[in-house]
Amino acid sequence: MSKPERGLGWGGLPPPGHHGALGRDPVKLQAFMRDAVEVRLAPGMAEALRHAAAGLGLALPGMGESAGTGSATGAVTTLGLAPGEWLALARPEEPGAFARRIASGLEAAASVVETGHGLACFSVSGRAAREVLAKGCRLDLHPAVFTSSTAARTVIAQIPVTLWRKDEAGAADSPVFALAVPLTFAQSFAHFLLGASAGTGAEILPASKD
Amino acid sequence: MLRITCPHCGPRDEIEFRYRGDASLSRPGPEDDAKAFQRYAYERENPAGMHLEWWLHVGGCRRALKLQRDTASHVIGGAGEP
Known part of the structure; x- marks a missing residue:
């Protein structure tokens, strides 16, 4: 038996295929993987952190915002989730490498904790994405309010969710909502997504690293 | 359902918050007697009117x-920061 791919084995969503009603506009559901680190500002180090992050090429957006930065090793998305607290997400690489790179770049200006192995990420896209998420999400996801540079932490179906937009390049008018939930809630959250999308129909895509 | 405007996150539903009790109390110092601690730990005003409270935004900015x-x-x- 071949070795399972890291992060693919937790089985949140059912196998790729169609689920629910056979509508014309099925919503697209996909599990994807991210390396994640939580960055917390050390007391009194705001200036040092700003400087260190600039040296590292790491964007530190304001509260409730997301920012993407390209670098030689891959794009990093940083979400501002609380005052002085960010979640930095990157495509999976060698275990621990992303966290080490961030931690060595920021040194004493912030505490850096790797949280990627505790997160399950889902994306919801397609014309009905907003309608599907509205069955559990209490935030206004209208593109005028929840833009491609918005990030939020909220509660959906009693599960804590980190929400941001992961739009394809050049397609800001067709939002891709990305949701990260604690890994132990992945199955329950997948159940919520399947129930919420049963009326519009869902196309389940294979789990992805992108 | 309350709609609470978090100073960090903006208006959010009550379900994201946890009530953490009376915010008008202050903890007695080491020089105070047991009666003061008794009052601090157990005795509450329960007003019918404005009340200052702690809320924790556990489902948002924490x-x-x-x-x-x-x-x-x-x-x-x-609502404001402490």
């Missing part, structure tokens, strides 16, 4: 905030 709420009408007077 920060504590102080909220002024009318216990009779649920009107929220304001």
Whole structure:
């Protein structure tokens, strides 16, 4: 038996295929993987952190915002989730490498904790994405309010969710909502997504690293 | 359902918050007697009107905030950082 791919084995969503009603506009559901680190500002180090992050090429957006930065090793998305607290997400690489790179770049200006192995990420896209998420999400996801540079932490179906937009390049008018939930809630959250999308129909895509 | 305006996250539903008790109390010092601690730990005003409360935004920014709420009408007077 071949070795399972890291992060693919937790089985949140059912196998790729169609689920629910056979509508014309099925919503697209996909599990994807991210390396994640939580960055917390050390007391009194705001200036040092700003400087260190600039040296590292790491964007530190304001509260409730997301920012993407390209670098030689891959794009990093940083979400501002609380005052002085960010979640930095990157495509999976060698275990621990992303966290080490961030931690060595920021040194004493912030505490850096790797949280990627505790997160399950889902994306919801397609014309009905907003309608599907509205069955559990209490935030206004209208593109005028929840833009491609918005990030939020909220509660959906009693599960804590980190929400941001992961739009394809050049397609800001067709939002891709990305949701990260604690890994132990992945199955329950997948159940919520399947129930919420049963009326519009869902196309389940294979789990992805992108 | 209350709609609480978190100073960090903006208006959010009550379900994201946890009530953490009376925010007008202050802990007695080491020089105070057992009666003062008894009052601090157990005795509450229970006013019908404006009340200063701790709320924890556990489903959002995870920060504590102080909220002024009318216990009779649920009107929220304001919320702020401690």
